[in-house]
Amino acid sequence: MDSQGIEVLMQRGDWDAAITECKGALQVTPTNAKIRAYLGMCLFRKNEFALAAEEFRKATTLDPNFWQAGTKLAQCLDRLRRHEEAYEVARHWLRVMPADHTLQGLVLGLEYQVRGNRQEGWERTAGASREIRFTRD
Numbered sequence: 001m002d003s004q005g006i007e008v009l010m011q012r013g014d015w016d017a018a019i020t021e022c023k024g025a026l027q028v029t030p031t032n033a034k035i036r037a038y039l040g041m042c043l044f045r046k047n048e049f050a051l052a053a054e055e056f057r058k059a060t061t062l063d064p065n066f067w068q069a070g071t072k073l074a075q076c077l078d079r080l081r082r083h084e085e086a087y088e089v090a091r092h093w094l095r096v097m098p099a100d101h102t103l104q105g106l107v108l109g110l111e112y113q114v115r116g117n118r119q120e121g122w123e124r125t126a127g128a129s130r131e132i133r134f135t136r137d
Contacts, residue, residue: 006038015042029068033063040072047077067097074106 040055056073070093077086
């Protein structure tokens, strides 16, 4: 099956059939970045984020300008709670496609996650605009 047939299966939401077709197509042309990304998308839709991330990473390795696959890679890593890695990936692809709103939103959201992960306890509220009172005060 060609990529159009896979697209039809994906449009129907028949993820299992699309995965089977993608794997078959990749046996014939394992360096097809588009089919790798389709496989990643199907796995993403099935909430198999670790497997999807592998496919999106392969797609971006095969095609270094494939920013759409890079965006989905960052989203997979975010869902896997690998926020620092997701942030770096999103920043990289935002440099490739600076006008993409999805990447802009990812970078902003992940920046907060990464910065928040580097601070412990009370340090998160150090810049708060309101006074913090303890119950004994």
